[in-house]
Amino acid sequence: MEQLIDNETKLMLKAMFDRQMKDDVEVKVYTADAAAPAGTGQVDTGEYTRKLVEELAAIEPRIKPLFLKAGDKSAVEAGVKTSPTIFIGYDKGYRIIYNGAPLGYEATGFIETIAIVSSGESGLVKELEDVAAQVKPGTRVQVIVTPSCPYCVKAVVLANRVGVASKGRVISECVEAEENRALAAEYNISSVPTQIINRDIASAVAGAQHERAFVRNILKYGNPAAYETLIKNEEAAKAEAERLVDNPSKPAVLTDKSFDEALKKYSLLIVDFWAEWCAPCRMLAPVIEELALEKQGEMVFGKVNTDENRRVSEKYRIMSIPSLIVFKNGEEAGRITGAMPKNELLAEIKKYI
CATH class of the missing domain: 3.40.30.80 (Glutaredoxin)
Structure with missing residues (x-):
């Protein structure tokens, strides 16, 4: 051979x-x-x-x-x-x-x-x-x-x-x-x-x-x-993560069911639309985590998994991810698309608040 x-x-x-x-x-x-x-x-x-x-x-x-x-x-x-x-x-x-x-x-x-x-x-x-x-x-x-x-x-x-x-x-x-x-x-x-x-x-x-x-x-x-056991633990953790708490220090997990309630509850809400398979989304995730903690009391960050929450994603015409929407008093104030460093992202957010 x-x-x-x-x-x-x-x-x-x-x-x-x-x-x-x-x-x-x-x-x-x-x-x-x-x-x-x-x-x-x-x-x-x-x-x-x-x-x-x-x-x-x-x-x-x-x-x-x-x-x-x-x-x-x-x-x-x-x-x-x-x-x-x-x-x-x-x-x-x-x-x-x-x-x-x-x-x-x-x-x-x-x-x-x-x-x-x-x-x-x-x-x-x-x-x-x-x-x-x-x-x-x-x-x-x-x-x-x-x-x-x-x-x-x-x-x-x-x-x-x-x-x-x-x-x-x-x-x-x-x-x-x-x-x-x-x-x-x-x-x-x-x-x-x-x-x-x-x-x-x-x-x-x-x-x-x-x-x-x-x-x-x-x-x-x-x-x-x-x-x-894994499924039960995940369901319990998911329910806790989706609970809309006052003055959260980490991103709120938002769903089709809870999204409207979150708009009413939080006067300044920045929502990250993402998916598990999206590499730029994974890059942006720790930035969102840091900002949620650093800006606790000033603004609230939320996350919507577009694969699992089609109603909200379609309502806001999410065409590419990651996409962030800034909401003031329940109304859309602006959009930001793509992953970026923390300071740059914060500067973009401030344009709409």
């Missing part, structure tokens, strides 16, 4: 590994002896996988390959049924599996996963790492993919990040549908990526998910009692 990784890509990967990798990573590769029929044009996925891992190990010595036969005792004990099957980081307690060759787009995610396991850092925010830590050991997350799917990579890497965040409590398994047709048929897979938890078809979600929704769904099926 010809060289898989060209010289220019080797240099790029070496630089990436130098930046991100910390510890050695064991990569176990189980393959069968059978090869693809000659002259068919089919890829010998076992040979391809061995070659890919060998070339990666030549680039980065912290990648420690171990090549085993799919039919030997250790393979049977590990439940290996597909050739090739790859285990990443098992020596460190992680349970990350590639059930089928990392072909096409999946090769990129496979390489990224090796770096993540080496670093020991999931890359998830602490809130989600804490949720992942509550999942019961042995919870299995299967991500069904195909090599030609550009969206599958994100879903697989996210599952692998959860596997790292959970310290191996979550088994993250990338399942290549074309090499595991019986399993794909059992789950009645019609689109990829599809994520399934603990082989429960009720948990199946098609398409790449947002990190928060994905991790919470794993907890829902991986520890139902902990999930119910």
Whole structure:
């Protein structure tokens, strides 16, 4: 088989590994002896996988390959049924599996996963790492993919990040549908990526998910009692956050139901229209928090999640976010669009008061 990784890509990967990798990573590769029929044009996925891992190990010595036969005792004990099957980081307690060759787009995610396991850092925010830590050991997350799917990579890497965040409590398994047709048929897979938890078809979600929704769904099926507790605590916290208090020192959480009441209650109200997926909104959030505290008694800041509160967002014709509206005595006095530093934002607000 010809060289898989060209010289220019080797240099790029070496630089990436130098930046991100910390510890050695064991990569176990189980393959069968059978090869693809000659002259068919089919890829010998076992040979391809061995070659890919060998070339990666030549680039980065912290990648420690171990090549085993799919039919030997250790393979049977590990439940290996597909050739090739790859285990990443098992020596460190992680349970990350590639059930089928990392072909096409999946090769990129496979390489990224090796770096993540080496670093020991999931890359998830602490809130989600804490949720992942509550999942019961042995919870299995299967991500069904195909090599030609550009969206599958994100879903697989996210599952692998959860596997790292959970310290191996979550088994993250990338399942290549074309090499595991019986399993794909059992789950009645019609689109990829599809994520399934603990082989429960009720948990199946098609398409790449947002990190928060994905991790919470794993907890829902991986520890139902902990999930119910999480929901109850969040509902209680949400109710408290939405309570309109006198002279608040932090932004008031406003909803479709409470918005009109807030306009009547607060004579000078600055409302931040935002959404979780909006990066500039996240940049502006700490600025709003600081101003709410510093200007307590002078003005009140509020926040409206546009995804969850469509009535208010549509009423005020919010077309882009973050958008801030300054209200004086219940009437709109002016608008400010985009994230900006605190002093600049305060200067803009003062134009309307």
